[in-house]
Amino acid sequence: MQLNKSIWASPSDYFRQNQPDRPVCFFAPKVLHASLDEFQQGFPGLVTYAVKANPLREVLENLVAAGLSGFDVASPVEISQVRAVCQNAVLHYNNPVRSRAELEFARDAGVASYSVDSFTELAKLAEIVPPNGVEISVRLKLPVTGAAYDFGAKFGATPEKCGALLAKVADLGFTPSMTFHPGTQCKDPAAWQSYIFAADQIARRAGVTLSRLNVGGGFPSHRQGAQPELAPIFDAIRSATRTAFGTKPPDLVCEPGRAMVAEAFTLAPRIKAITDEGDVFLNDGTYGALAELPTIEPNERIVVLGSSGAPVGGRHKRRMVFGPTCDSLDVLPEKTLLPDDIAEGDHVLFHGMGAYSYSVATGFNGYGQVQTVTVQDLEPHLLARTAPQSR
Numbered sequence: 001m002q003l004n005k006s007i008w009a010s011p012s013d014y015f016r017q018n019q020p021d022r023p024v025c026f027f028a029p030k031v032l033h034a035s036l037d038e039f040q041q042g043f044p045g046l047v048t049y050a051v052k053a054n055p056l057r058e059v060l061e062n063l064v065a066a067g068l069s070g071f072d073v074a075s076p077v078e079i080s081q082v083r084a085v086c087q088n089a090v091l092h093y094n095n096p097v098r099s100r101a102e103l104e105f106a107r108d109a110g111v112a113s114y115s116v117d118s119f120t121e122l123a124k125l126a127e128i129v130p131p132n133g134v135e136i137s138v139r140l141k142l143p144v145t146g147a148a149y150d151f152g153a154k155f156g157a158t159p160e161k162c163g164a165l166l167a168k169v170a171d172l173g174f175t176p177s178m179t180f181h182p183g184t185q186c187k188d189p190a191a192w193q194s195y196i197f198a199a200d201q202i203a204r205r206a207g208v209t210l211s212r213l214n215v216g217g218g219f220p221s222h223r224q225g226a227q228p229e230l231a232p233i234f235d236a237i238r239s240a241t242r243t244a245f246g247t248k249p250p251d252l253v254c255e256p257g258r259a260m261v262a263e264a265f266t267l268a269p270r271i272k273a274i275t276d277e278g279d280v281f282l283n284d285g286t287y288g289a290l291a292e293l294p295t296i297e298p299n300e301r302i303v304v305l306g307s308s309g310a311p312v313g314g315r316h317k318r319r320m321v322f323g324p325t326c327d328s329l330d331v332l333p334e335k336t337l338l339p340d341d342i343a344e345g346d347h348v349l350f351h352g353m354g355a356y357s358y359s360v361a362t363g364f365n366g367y368g369q370v371q372t373v374t375v376q377d378l379e380p381h382l383l384a385r386t387a388p389q390s391r
């Protein structure tokens with residue numbers, strides 16, 4: 001019998017020896033370590049990780065092993081997921097709406113940082129969590145553009161209301177801070193700057209000195225075109241903070257989800273069928289790990305590997321790509337560029353799929369289960385070789 005190999009060199013190496021009928025998600029820990037490094041070297045403050053982007057145990061373990069100790073959590077389940085890999089992790093509960101039972105759970109788990117955007121939720125919090133040493137960040141929303149979609153539609157208070165909330169937080173004896181989220185997959189550094197200048201104005205007018213300013217997640221990952229750069233965003237955050245707050249700035253915190261974890265995973269559904277019209281059916285779709293494709297910009301970082309593990313070539317053309325369920329909504333939003341020579345049984349690799357992929361997959365129609373396979377390298381060079389130069 002062959003030895004069971006648990007870490008493979010690459011997706012091609014894996015597909016040379018395995019032809020699973022279920023979608024596979026390849027995880028390269030070294031890529032996750034590199035993303036964490038980029039944040040820790042470049043971001044001018046404390047780096048935490050937003051667990052919801054990908055709560056896989058291996059992700060949390062690798063981040064903790066590489067020195068990360070702060071996490072943004074949004075529910076008791078996420079609190080437990082982090083505690084299971086790191087007893088003394090620092091948890092920021094930045095979902096601004098919580099039930100009483102959730103607050104009691106968080107308090108008992110030692111959570112000492114929360115966000116709020118309403119007086120009713122602040123009062124509820126103050127009834128359950130004693131103020132000593134506990135930070136409350138008031139969440140600001142502004143009509144700012146630049147992101148793939150607007151997070152202010154659900155959470156955040158207007159500047160006027162933030163001022164009143166901050167004063168109340170300080171009155172109640174909590175440590176006052178502020179937070180915002182510019183919206184996910186945000187490529188415009190100016191979005192962060194608008195928020196930082198506004199936060200300074202709000203705190204000044206409220207007569208409150210901010211302990212910290214949490215600049216959210218929202219940092220972009222690579223889905224199409226040139227790789228978005230984080231350094232200009234970090235520079236914009238650094239310079240806006242200096243300009244706005246002068247010599248006594250609040251400590252900065254960030255809580256990336258997407259940009260921390262996206263690049264470390266390559267999703268590989270398999271071609272189940274190619275129809276008479278040339279349309280493609282995959283064994284994963286928009287009810288599975290490709291859930292985000294209709295709401296965020298398309299992912300065009302696609303490589304096809306044949307059942308021997310070798311890249312499939314040929315000229316490229318756009319095709320309809322369907323998922324496996326019987327719902328007609330289960331289709332990729334734009335026609336997808338795929339090589340001419342694809343065949344049933346090939347594996348379609350989507351790079352940069354670590355965030356909001358199988359963490360949001362449903363089990364609809366009996367699909368949606370993805371197997372994670374650890375690899376040393378995701379082979380981004382195959383993409384450079386096979387990607388077409390133009391549409």
Ligand SMILES: *Cc1c(COP(=O)(O)O)cnc(C)c1O
Pocket residue numbers: 050052053072094095181183184185216217218219255256257258259355
């Ligand atoms: C979702 C979320 C994040 C992470 O956002 P990304 O766009 O994935 O970086 C960070 N903070 C809060 C409060 C969130 O809700």
